[in-house]
Amino acid sequence: MCDVGQSASTQSTPGQVARRPGAPTSGVQTCCPDVAEFKKATRPADYFGFDDKTDMVDTGTDPYWVPAAKAKTAPSDKLTRDGAVWLSVEKGQTAKCIIDFTNNLTCISNCTYETRPGGKVTVVTSSIAADRAVFEIRGDNAGDATVVVRCNGQDKGWVHVACHERLTFSVGMCEVNQTITTGTGAAARSSLTLPRPTMNVAQYQSFFDDCYRAACIKVNITALPRYDLSATTNLAAGGGFFDANGQMESPGYRSRMATGIYPVTDAIDSAVRRAHPGYDKYLYLMIPPGARQSGTGYLNGFARGIGGNYAIFFNDDAGTYSTAAHEFGHTIGLRHPNDSNGTGQYPAHLRAGDTNVAANDVLNLMGYGNPRNQRKELRYKQWKAASGR
Numbered sequence: 530m531c532d533v534g535q536s537a538s539t540q541s542t543p544g545q546v547a548r549r550p551g552a553p554t555s556g557v558q559t560c561c562p563d564v565a566e567f568k569k570a571t572r573p574a575d576y577f578g579f580d581d582k583t584d585m586v587d588t589g590t591d592p593y594w595v596p597a598a599k600a601k602t603a604p605s606d607k608l609t610r611d612g613a614v615w616l617s618v619e620k621g622q623t624a625k626c627i628i629d630f631t632n633n634l635t636c637i638s639n640c641t642y643e644t645r646p647g648g649k650v651t652v653v654t655s656s657i658a659a660d661r662a663v664f665e666i667r668g669d670n671a672g673d674a675t676v677v678v679r680c681n682g683q684d685k686g687w688v689h690v691a692c693h694e695r696l697t698f699s700v701g702m703c704e705v706n707q708t709i710t711t712g713t714g715a716a717a718r719s720s721l722t723l724p725r726p727t728m729n730v731a732q733y734q735s736f737f738d739d740c741y742r743a744a745c746i747k748v749n750i751t752a753l754p755r756y757d758l759s760a761t762t763n764l765a766a767g768g769g770f771f772d773a774n775g776q777m778e779s780p781g782y783r784s785r786m787a788t789g790i791y792p793v794t795d796a797i798d799s800a801v802r803r804a805h806p807g808y809d810k811y812l813y814l815m816i817p818p819g820a821r822q823s824g825t826g827y828l829n830g831f832a833r834g835i836g837g838n839y840a841i842f843f844n845d846d847a848g849t850y851s852t853a854a855h856e857f858g859h860t861i862g863l864r865h866p867n868d869s870n871g872t873g874q875y876p877a878h879l880r881a882g883d884t885n886v887a888a889n890d891v892l893n894l895m896g897y898g899n900p901r902n903q904r905k906e907l908r909y910k911q912w913k914a915a916s917g918r
């Protein structure tokens with residue numbers, strides 16, 4: 530019987546089977562229109578870097594991920610600010626990621642994953658747990674790729690992945706100090722015995738691992754014996770290195786860098802290096818003779834230039850680990866978010882103004898945000914900039 534009166538779009542034509550509008554097509558599953566979002570794996574040990582800042586959605590534009598009707602096609606420029614996240618994975622290792630479909634299990638089970646271009650990373654496993662798909666991405670070759678989630682022949686969403694060869698740095702960490710007596714009589718004590726947190730290398734190691742895993746960089750820290758420079762340098766308050774308060778104020782550092790600061794630290798560096806050669810970088814923990822001053826005009830540490838071989842950090846509060854990791858970052862080429870020479874290390878919306886705090890990335894390791902002991906983040910361009918990768 531002829532289907533008289535049907536609309537042209539569903540009329541039978543030779544070779545086709547007519548069907549009612551809206552009826553399912555055999556063999557083609559339907560997907561939910563919105564593929565929720567990519568999220569961090571639960572345990573930090575399950576992934577390398579997770580960067581949801583570099584491509585964060587520009588104010589006023591709609592994210593590709595949300596509108597049901599919007600056609601979704603992975604952009605050719607991976608730095609498009611469409612809300613996609615970046616993962617990093619070390620070559621030969623795997624990183625987990627989660628796609629949260631907000632309880633749409635049918636959608637999860639219908640999706641497939643493609644990598645574009647091929648050859649960089651592979652989706653090796655995917656599983657459904659509760660309302661989430663968990664997938665593991667293996668790094669095959671250094672380079673950037675996009676993992677695209679597909680269903681019904683369409684892109685439903687994507688995550689960019691940067692695969693890096695592992696870089697390894699050996700660091701000799703050395704507490705440097707000299708005997709400076711403060712107080713008199715029964716209150717007298719030397720700076721070598723001042724109360725201070727123990728130089729606990731395991732805690733530095735753990736903090737560095739948290740920060741640099743994102744860049745697929747492994748920093749191996751070795752504690753060197755404490756070095757007493759009483760005979761060679763004057764680190765007393767007002768002695769030319771520290772200021773009259775026994776700290777290092779920022780203006781003083783800048784004005785005396787070449788004359789009073791670097792000659793001292795270069796001498797320390799060569800003395801320690803002579804005694805303990807062979808490390809890629811050296812980090813020196815110095816105990817300032819004076820109490821921590823209030824205000825922001827005091828240094829927590831400094832590196833011997835960008836890409837230099839050593840850095841100094843001062844042991845004064847809970848942020849010391851972050852300062853050590855920050856100064857090490859300078860030695861492998863990382864710059865501040867407000868550094869005019871560092872524009873290639875930050876997208877414009879992550880750069881900082883005068884305060885050096887990136888408003889969109891407050892806890893970036895290389896910025897000055899607070900709380901200082903929680904500054905750990907490194908972003909996509911910093912993964913690349915570390916050691917000129």
Ligand SMILES: [Zn+2]
Nearest residue numbers: 855856859865
């Ligand atoms: Zn710095």
